[in-house]
Amino acid sequence: MAINTLNSERFCPVCDNQSQIHFADERIDSAKINNFTYASRKQPEFMCLRLVRCTDCDLVYAPTPPTHDFLLNAYSEAAYDSAPEAQAAADSYAKVLKPYVNRLKGRNAAVDVGAGSGPLLPWLCECGFNPVVGIEPSREAIQTAPEAIQAMLREGLFSEKLLADLNPSLICSFMTLEHVANPSEFVQQAYRLLEPGGMLAVVVHNWQAPLNRILGLRSPIIDVEHLQLFNPLSMSTLLKKVGFESIEIRPIANRYPLRYWLRLMPLPTGLKARLSSILEFLHLSNKQISLRVGNLLAIAIKPLEKPQ
DSSP states (O other), X not given: OOOOBOSSOOOOTTTOOOOEEXXXXXXXXXXXXXXXXXXXXXXXXXOBOOEEEETTTOOEEOSXXXXXXXXXHHHHTOOOOOHHHHHHHHHHHHHHHHHHHHHOOXXXXXXXXXXXXXXXXXXXXXXXXXXXXXXXXXXXXXXXXOHHHHTTEEESOOOTGGGTTOOOSEEEEESOTTTOSOXXXXXXXXXXXXXXXXXXXXXXXXXXXXXXXXXXXXXXTOOTTOSEEBOHHHHHHHHHHHTOEEEEEEEEEEEXXXXXXXXXXXXXXXHHHHHHHHHHHTTOTTOEXXXXXXXXXXXXXXXXXXXX
C-alpha cells in the first residue's frame, strides 16, 4: 500500500513560516502498511514521513503530508481493537479535565473529536452537557461501540458542516491534532463553532519532553500517522493565533495497563513476547500504572466578546 502525498511542500501549518531545519528522514516500508497503520493505540512501527522543524514556532511537521482523500479513506477503513486501552485513556482525560469543566458555565453541546468507540461520552453526559456528540472516522470503531453510544457518534473527519446543528460549550481533541492535515484550520473551525465563553481542550504529544528526546527516533510518537508534533511553544502559538484566551498548557500523566506500556517500549519483538508472558504469569498485565510520558494538555477559552 503506497501513501499518496501532496505534490508540493507546505509551509509550517501553525505559523506559516517558510524557514525549516531537518528533523527526520522518511522511513516507510510499504509492505508494513495495513489496516492497523492508521489505527489508534497500535504496536509502534517507528515509520515516519520526512519531518522538518519550524525555526519560528518549533513545530515538527511533514512538509509533504498525505492527500485529504488518502487520509479520509485510511482512517475510515482503519481497524480497531483497543477498547480497554481507549477506556483507560478516557478515564485519564476525564480526571485531568474535570477541574476545568467545573469552571465552565455553559452546558450546551460537548463534542469529542476522534472519539473512537466513545468511552469519554458517558462522562460528558454525567457532566451535564446536552447533547453529547463524538466524531470518529473509523467505521469499525463506531460499530464496536455499545448501541446507546453509537447513537451519539457521527462518522467522518471533524468539520463545521458535520456539526452545523450545534453550538458547543466544549470541544475535546485528544491525540487527534497530530493526525490532521491542517491544524490551523481545525482550531479555527473549533473557535467558530464554540459558543462565547466555550472551551477547547486538546491533548497532544510533546516532542520536546525528556523521554521523547532520549528515545529520539525510537519514540512511539515517531509514527507515519503523525503529520505534526507539538511542544508548548507551537501549541500556544496555534491557539493565540486563532483568538483563544486564558490558555493553560501543562504536562499530564496517562494511566494504562502494564501490557500496553510494554507494547510501546522500543524493544525487540521476542523480548517483548517474553516479558508479556512474565506479566501474564504474575497476573500483572492488567495492573494500571500512571506515567508521565510526554503528553500535554492545552485548555483555551473563546472570549465572551471577540476583540476588535
